[in-house]
Amino acid sequence: MAKLIKAKKRVIERPVKTKAGNSILKKELTAKNFIAQLKNHQSDTELKKIQRYFKTGVGDYGHGDKFMGVKTGTLFALAKEFGEMPIGEIEKLLESPIHEVRAGAVSIMDKASRNKKISKERLKDFFDLYMRRHDRVNNWDLCDLGCLYMTGSYLYDKPHDILYKLARSKNIWERRTAILSTCYFIRKGEMTDTFKIAEILVNDKEDLIHKATGWMLRFACAKDRKRLITFLDKHAATMPRTLLRYSIEHFNSKEREHYLKMKTA
């Protein structure tokens, strides 16, 4: 434990954050170096945990994925430091068979995208890479990292057609991308796409789509409660249970009961 913290600290103290050292820095901002750093933080205890956390059994969504055993927090801290990694190197990370390495790739894009000072060009590079290599995004956490800020902020002032195409995809992670990308719009007070895409996904077969959609509906409800009520009055009786329960999680018990009982009514 102490060892891990020490190692983490050492990484932070590297001259990565100093602007003056940019040229030296760029040399180190490689996929190879990132993976080497990750290996420093590998632990078997964490490996067991993470394999249990992401369902890896036969038939589960995470089946066949490889893990190395790095704590999420450590991964995020590392990703923050590698924020300036060239896009080609990020793509290399994305091509890794190891989950944490791919998560690192998307996390680098996520952390950098949260910075309001990110350039339009950089954001476009991120978005294009994410969409072009969506085949490498094959778990819920990768979707979350890519979409909670990055995809949405890129698309914010552009046409949103691509999200509707993704919402109708056969690929579960593309559908998850579609709904989660609206998270940024919700933050900006724009809920239309969330509800329109939720309408497309309202009878989805996948549990992880129910959860993501319910999550976004609940999030949107915080800004526009009436709109969720309208949606629920139309769909509560037939929509998947998890989707419904997630979306009304913040209702008081009376309201919750009302919508939960609509199925039988």
Add this chain to the structure above:
DNA sequence: CCAAACGCGGTTTTCATCGC
């Protein structure tokens, strides 16, 4: 009677708020 549904608790990280 069994499966689905429910609600809660545990995992971890991040964000907002509070008081010094």
Add this chain to the structure above:
DNA sequence: GCGATGAAAACCGCGTTTGG
């Protein structure tokens, strides 16, 4: 400013309840 605190968020699993 800054550390402490609490809330909330993805997720899962588990024990209990419900209902077809």
